[in-house]
Structures are given as structure tokens and as C-alpha cells.
Amino acid sequence: MQQDQTPQQEWALETLGIRAGHQRTHEQEHGEPIFPTSSFVYGSAAEAAAKFSGEEPGNVYSRFTNPTVRTFEQRLAAMEGGERCVATSSGMSAILATVLALLESGDEIVASRSLFGSTVSLFDKYLGKLGITTRYVELSNLEAWEAAVTPATRLLFAETPSNPLSEVVDIEELARIARRHDAWLAIDNCFLTPALQRPIALGADLVIHSATKYLDGQGRAIGGAVVGRDKELEEVFGVVRTCGPCLSPFNAWIFTKGLETLNLRMRAHCENARILAEWLEGHPAVARVHYSGLATHPQHELASRQQQGYGAVLGFEVKGGREAAWSVIDATRLLSITGNLGDVKTTITHPGTTTHGRLSEDQRDAAGITEGLIRVAVGLEAIEDIRADLARGLDALV
Numbered sequence: 001m002q003q004d005q006t007p008q009q010e011w012a013l014e015t016l017g018i019r020a021g022h023q024r025t026h027e028q029e030h031g032e033p034i035f036p037t038s039s040f041v042y043g044s045a046a047e048a049a050a051k052f053s054g055e056e057p058g059n060v061y062s063r064f065t066n067p068t069v070r071t072f073e074q075r076l077a078a079m080e081g082g083e084r085c086v087a088t089s090s091g092m093s094a095i096l097a098t099v100l101a102l103l104e105s106g107d108e109i110v111a112s113r114s115l116f117g118s119t120v121s122l123f124d125k126y127l128g129k130l131g132i133t134t135r136y137v138e139l140s141n142l143e144a145w146e147a148a149v150t151p152a153t154r155l156l157f158a159e160t161p162s163n164p165l166s167e168v169v170d171i172e173e174l175a176r177i178a179r180r181h182d183a184w185l186a187i188d189n190c191f192l193t194p195a196l197q198r199p200i201a202l203g204a205d206l207v208i209h210s211a212t213k214y215l216d217g218q219g220r221a222i223g224g225a226v227v228g229r230d231k232e233l234e235e236v237f238g239v240v241r242t243c244g245p246c247l248s249p250f251n252a253w254i255f256t257k258g259l260e261t262l263n264l265r266m267r268a269h270c271e272n273a274r275i276l277a278e279w280l281e282g283h284p285a286v287a288r289v290h291y292s293g294l295a296t297h298p299q300h301e302l303a304s305r306q307q308q309g310y311g312a313v314l315g316f317e318v319k320g321g322r323e324a325a326w327s328v329i330d331a332t333r334l335l336s337i338t339g340n341l342g343d344v345k346t347t348i349t350h351p352g353t354t355t356h357g358r359l360s361e362d363q364r365d366a367a368g369i370t371e372g373l374i375r376v377a378v379g380l381e382a383i384e385d386i387r388a389d390l391a392r393g394l395d396a397l398v
């Protein structure tokens with residue numbers, strides 16, 4: 001009987017996204033079921049004792065394991081090429097669980113400067129309290145990474161390409177630095193997803209996801225995941241199981257179904273982003289476009305080598321500073337003015353006064369967040385409509 005959808009070595013990514021991780025139940029269902037249950041029952045007191053002690057494998061309580069969550073975990077692990085995945089309640093709790101699992105007081109992290117804002121707060125404010133310190137370096141500058149590592153460094157942490165300037169780091173080289181210093185390399189793969197970048201194949205130890213973004217793809221739920229080797233993931237699992245940032249079965253089901261169309265969606269996102277980036281680059285009101293898919297991008301060659309696509313988050317600078325940028329944003333009628341990304345709906349933000357608004361002017365300058373910078377996370381509406389919505393404000397500037 002065909003019960004098991006154990007990923008086959010030879011299956012392509014598209015197939016894994018649709019098939020991996022679903023063990024059919026005795027009902028022979030075709031679609032992946034949802035198990036909305038907090039606990040699981042046993043046939044006898046002896047079976048309960050064996051399951052509780054871990055002597056016998058099996059479900060006990062949904063903070064530990066849940067079949068719907070497991071389907072999502074196995075599917076994502078297969079797509080990322082990792083041995084194991086642990087799902088979490090959010091992208092932030094995926095990062096928190098990873099550092100709590102692997103680091104202790106006195107350890108150091110070296111991280112890229114252009115990180116998701118809450119990740120920086122987590123590292124500085126909350127890990128700082130635990131005696132774990134973080135040093136920040138320019139993402140693409142490998143000498144800076146090497147120079148920032150000390151004997152206490154246990155973790156290198158990067159997002160590539162960066163948000164919103166689309167800066168790229170050479171993951172293979174970063175992995176070499178990590179190995180040389182006996183540290184782990186974790187890559188937040190939120191912007192590209194396994195459809196466009198597989199950090200583990202490039203030497204990363206851990207991949208972090210905010211499933212909230214492209215894995216869902218339709219802006220419906222918050223969730224996260226960590227993918228890597230059994231050894232480290234067993235520790236991450238221990239944190240989630242004990243401390244409780246577990247993923248709900250309902251959200252796991254949404255993400256599982258999201259993975260089925262991930263390849264298709266990412267390719268369509270990339271195509272829309274490419275057309276928009278090229279059009280913006282030629283617009284007289286635009287001073288600069290930041291997108292690793294453009295031949296003019298300083299790391300275009302590296303991005304082409306290590307990525308299977310360039311993603312759909314791009315930044316562009318309008319001439320005329322904040323006033324001009326706000327006027328372009330306010331002239332839109334279709335695009336959503338919101339900080340979220342990874343959605344079929346195109347979103348637009350002014351990073352300088354929103355996502356990066358809490359930084360000091362010096363920090364913003366160092367991060368390249370200028371007053372005229374606009375970020376667009378390109379969705380899947382017709383590209384003519386997206387372009388026309390931006391043209392309204394941009395044309396008025398020239």
C-alpha cells in the first residue's frame with residue numbers, strides 16, 4: 001500500500017514541496033489532514049508510561065509533537081536539504097529557540113548589520129541580558145566577518161539578500177570562516193526560500209525561516225522554522241518542547257499547503273520584480289534601484305551564482321528625499337502600505353520612518369537607509385497594474 005510519502009532522493013524540489021512529509025492515515029485521505037488536538041491517548045497504562053519516558057516513540061502532547069506540524073517540518077526539511085526541521089510559533093521564536101539551544105552566557109555572535117529589526121532587538125536587549133553579546137559587520141565584507149570573530153564566537157548569523165538594499169554575502173565563504181573558528185553558520189532564508197536558495201548545500205549549518213512570509217505566501221498566519229542537522233535540531237526541539245513556542249496545527253497546515261505552490265509563486269514573484277526593477281531603473285525620478293537581479297548591482301555575479309533567482313523585495317531611491325518618497329507612497333491606490341512582505345499582494349513602505357525608524361540617523365546612514373528610499377515587496381498582481389500604481393506618483397515628480 002502507498003502510505004508513505006517519504007521523500008525520495010531523486011525527487012526534484014517541486015515534487016518535494018507537493019509530496020514530502022505526508023504519512024497517510026488509515027482513512028486513505030488524499031489531502032493532508034489537520035490534527036487539532038492538544039494531547040494523544042494510549043491503549044494502556046504501560047503504553048502511556050513508555051511514551052512519556054521516551055522509551056517508545058509517539059505523540060504525547062502537541063507542545064512536543066503533532067502530526068500536522070510534523071508534515072510541515074518534514075516537507076520543509078526535504079526542500080532545504082536538511083536532516084531535520086523544528087517548526088515554531090513565529091520567525092522570531094525560531095531565532096530565539098536556536099540561540100537558547102546552542103549558546104550560553106559568555107558566548108558571542110557575529111551578525112550582519114542589515115538584519116530584521118526584531119532580530120537586532122532580540123540579540124542586543126534580550127540575549128545581552130543573558131550575557132551573550134553580538135558584534136555587527138557589513139554583510140558582504142568577508143574580512144570584516146573574519147576580523148570580528150573571537151575565541152568566544154559560537155554563531156555567525158546573516159540574512160542574504162538583505163532587506164531592503166538586496167546586499168548579498170558569499171555563503172560558501174562565510175561557512176568556511178565559521179568552520180575555521182568552530183562556530184555555526186545560520187542563514188535567515190526568509191527572502192529567497194528553498195525555491196531560490198539552499199544555504200545548507202552551500203555549507204550553512206542552520207537555516208531559519210519566518211514562515212509568515214513566502215512559505216505561507218498569502219499573509220494569513222504567523223510561524224517559523226529551523227532546519228539543520230539532527231544533532232543541533234534535537235537541542236532546538238528541546239527548547240521548543242520545554243519553553244513552548246510551538247506551531248499550531250492549523251498554521252502548520254496553512255504553511256504545508258503554501259509549500260505546494262512555493263516554486264511556482266517564487267518564480268512569478270521574481271519575474272514581476274525583474275520587470276519592475278528594470279522599469280524603475282529607467283525612470284527619471286528614480287536615482288537608484290537596489291535589486292540583486294540587475295546587472296548594475298555590485299554583487300549581481302555572486303547572486304547569480306549562489307541563488308536560483310533574485311527574490312521580490314527591492315529598494316529604490318527617489319530624487320527629492322523623504323517628501324518625494326512619501327508622495328509616491330501616498331499616490332498609490334493598489335499597493336498596500338504595510339511592512340509585511342512575502343505576500344501575493346504587493347506592499348510598499350518608507351523604511352527610514354517605519355522598519356528602520358527607531359535607528360539613529362548615524363545608524364541609518366551606516367545601513368544605507370536614505371530619506372528617499374522606498375521598499376517594494378513585489379506581489380503577484382498584473383505587473384502593468386503595479387507599475388501604473390507607482391507611475392502615478394513617480395511621474396508627478398518629474
Ligand SMILES: *Cc1c(COP(=O)(O)O)cnc(C)c1O
Nearest residue numbers: 090091092116188190210212223
Ligand atoms: C519577518 C521576519 C522575521 C521574523 O518573523 P516573524 O514570523 O514575524 O516572527 C525574521 N527574519 C526576517 C528576515 C523576516 O523578514
